[in-house]
Amino acid sequence: MRLGLDAAESARISLSAIMANKGRGALTALGIIIGIVAVITTMTAANGLANTFRESFSAVGTDVVYVSRMPWVMVNDFFLYRNRPRIDLEESEQLSVNLRGRAIVNPTINMNRPVKYRSNTVESAEIIGTTERQVMVSSVVPRDGRFLMPFDVQYRRFVCIIGDEIRDRLFGDTNPLDREIYIGRNVFRVIGVMPKQGGSAFGGPNFDLQVFVPVTTFEKLFGGRTAGRDVNIAVKAPTQEALADLEFEVIGEMRKIRKLRPAEKDNFSINKLDTLVDAYNNVMGVVLLVGLAVTGISLFVGGVGVMNIMFVSVTERTREIGIRKAIGARRRSILMQFIFEAGVICLFGGLVGILLAWLLTLLIDATLMPASISPGIILLALLISILVGVIAGIVPAYKGARQDPIEALRYE
Amino acid sequence: MSASREGAMAPAAGHSLAISDVVKTYVMGSTEVNALRGVSLNIGRNEYVAIMGPSGSGKSTLMNVIGCLDTPTSGTYLLEGQSVSELSDDELADIRNRQIGFVFQTFNLLPRANVLHNVELPLVYAGVPRAERRKRAEEAIARVGLGDRAHHKPNELSGGQRQRVAIARALVGNPSIILADEPTGNLDSKTGEEIMQMFDDLHAAGQTIILVTHEDNIAAHARRTIRLKDGLIESDVTTGVQVRAGHGAPGG
Incomplete structure (x- = not known):
């Protein structure tokens, strides 16, 4: 008191x-x-x-692991990784077969190229070679038109789906569907437009500057393995909880595909959101x-x-x-x-x-x-x-x- | 010339305060100053005492000891039967709060607090609940005739009114002793008389009052005059005569 x-x-x-x-x-x-x-x-x-x-990194997905030649975050010296063999599309296909029913496997190859429509150019578009399974991994679907279909990939068609900013800068108010644009020196037909997603902070990708093309077309035109470009394989688990187990399965399958002996170290890296978060x-x-x-x-x-x-x-x-x-x-x-x-x-x-x-x-x-x-x-x-x-x-x-x-x- | 040295005797029951052989020595640099050199003094209930003496006589020191602001270097001091010569700061604060009502020459009111707040302050430190505190403070203010000034700040009052506020503050905790240090020193003579009249009335109502003063006409209000000189009691005279007419029967 x-x-x-x-x-x-x-x-x-x-x-x-x-x-x-x-x-x-x-x-x-x-x-x-x-x-x-x-x-x-x-x-x-x-x-x-x-x-x-x-x-920014939501597209990475919490239920996806990526098989790449290099780790996203290097903890050791670069020379430890640089002699690793490149990952190619056959390995991706093999992994897809081995994991059938357990995960969705989608290979991608990236590069930067200018894209042009008439007099409009976007200098640093990110060209991504991928398959129809892209939408199952990232769960982003086109706003207009359609995404890749299996036959686009199978027949190496010259079709593309463009990001929102690409659309804006190349076409303005014009409807881009079925128009033809130049990617480098090759002509691709626009079959879809992705919704606006933003994001570019922290060196994350700017999704609106992406152009998707069939990975097979990409490989044929720009070369996959031989041109020094890495294939990244996205492996999506059925649930977020299954990711940890899946990660070990993926490592096992990749070692099998690459015929690594038990004493040998992995010559590929497993990347996931956690790596970035750390x-x-x-x-x-x-x-x-x-x-x-x-x-x-x-x-x-x-x-x-x-x-x-x-x-x-x-x-x-x-x-x-x-x-x-x-x-x-x-x-x-x-x-x-x-x-x-x-x-x-x-x-x-x-x-x-x-x-x-x-x-x-x-x-x-x-x-x-x-x-x-x-x-x-x-x-x-x-x-x-x-x-x-x-x-x-x-x-x-x-x-x-x-x-x-x-x-x-x-x-x- | 030492008259009636009651204090040399053992403190008797019924005494408000009993001081015996109190010595107070201050150390100032390398020299020691003996402010009090063995003072013994009993003051009974409802006494009206004036302590007089020239400056340097030890009068202020005695007042500080009586008021429990200071403790003696040696000797004993019983206040209401309780020894207060060896208490801690906080214990002395509690004793002052319960037993002593101070009235200072310079009033010493809190400038930012209004009259009511100033008067209830001792009760705040006594831990009295708000409602009772307010009631008792208002009673004390009414008793000194300032009922209509309760919400004024000290700087809105005259000197006489300020001293009345100080008296109300001294009274509010029902102390054993009212200790007034030159209470009229900062007032004109007319106002001073009014304040002294108030002390007379309080005495008549049963209050023990100790005045510290160097003015004879102020000391004349008291029934007993103690003169100090060089740290010793020079004289202790009980007149028993009320100087001013018409204020109660002489007591004794």
Whole structure:
């Protein structure tokens, strides 16, 4: 009960003290405001980056493993991988046969080539040789027209499905279906248009700049294995849970296809979303660390500012401390009064900081990337600001609390 | 010239405070200053005492000891039968809160708090619940005739009114002793008289009052005058005569 009364009196007197020195309080809070803005912005940016990342690589699929010559993220030196044999379409076909009924297998080959329609050119379109099974792996289907059919692949037809940005830049408002475009020096007929997907952050692919052609046509024109281009084999598990088991089956089947002896190491790599997520987490860890270091420094500086002003406040009110002690205030009451005051200044800074960070987040959301403040972050920011206040207030408050009442009453 | 040294005797029951052989030595740099050099003093309930003496006589030190703001270097001090000479800071704060009502020369009100808040402050530190606190503070304010000023800030009041607020604050916790240090020192003589009248009334109502003053006409309100000199009691005279007419029968 007594603690509650102390708290009420502390609140009352510290608020009136702060109101009596509004400008000083506001300036002091500035340090905290900056710190809190830094806290929230760091967290929000980290969250936003994580979301953007997830979006960018959503096409990778959580239930797909990729068999490639190279790992996506190199953990060893490049020379360990460069002598590996390239993966070719026969191996993909073999894998598909071996995994029949257990997984969907789709080979792809990529390269960049300019695409042209009349006088319009897109310089760096990503040309992807693939099969009709592409849609089963990525589950993105054309917005207009159709995707590849087995006979397109079987007969090496010169047909393509274009991404939304390619369509926009080559055709504008014209309907692209059944028009003929140049990929390099070859003419392909547009049979489908993919929906707008976006994504290009973090070096992820820009889906809207992709052009799909039959992998067989691709191989015939641009060469598969011989031209130094790798085939990537996507293997899609029936469920996400089955992926882990499937990964080992794929390794086993690939070793069989390549006739590797037990002692030999894999001469291919298995890639999956987790590989990217791990790499991403490493990068984000550093980003967060730097952000938190900056935040910590600004909060420390802000806290020192608060401590400084609390020393001033305690000195100014020496006489008040004397009066309070004379009429019966214990040390703890005086201590609480000043800690409360420091806490309130910092809480005010925290609230303003949250407001500013919120505006900043809206700005980031509108310009850079999707971002939003979560209630957890707001709560954390409030806790941090109060904590900084309490810590910054302790030493000055203690100085006030142990004043000798006689000396304090004599203070002018 | 030591008259009626009651204090040398063992503290008797019924005494509000009993001080015996109190010595207070301050260390100032390399020199020791003996502010009190063996003071013994009993003050009974409902006494009206003036402590006088020139500056440097130890009067302020004695007041600080009596007011539990300071502890004696040696000697004993019983306040309401409780020894307070060896208490911790917080214990002394509790004693001041319950037993002592201070009235200072410079009023010492909290400038940002209104009259009501100033007066209820001792009760806040005593842990009295809000409603009761407010009721008792309002009673005390009414008792000093400032019922209509409860929500004014000290800087909106005259000096006399401020001192009344201080008296209300001293009264609100029902202390054993009201300890007034030059209560009229910052007031004009007319207002000073009004304040002294208030002390007279409080005494008549049964309150123990100790005045610390260097003015004879203020000390004349008291029934007993203790003069200090060089850290010792020089004289202790009980007049038993009420100087001002018409304020209750002489007690005794």
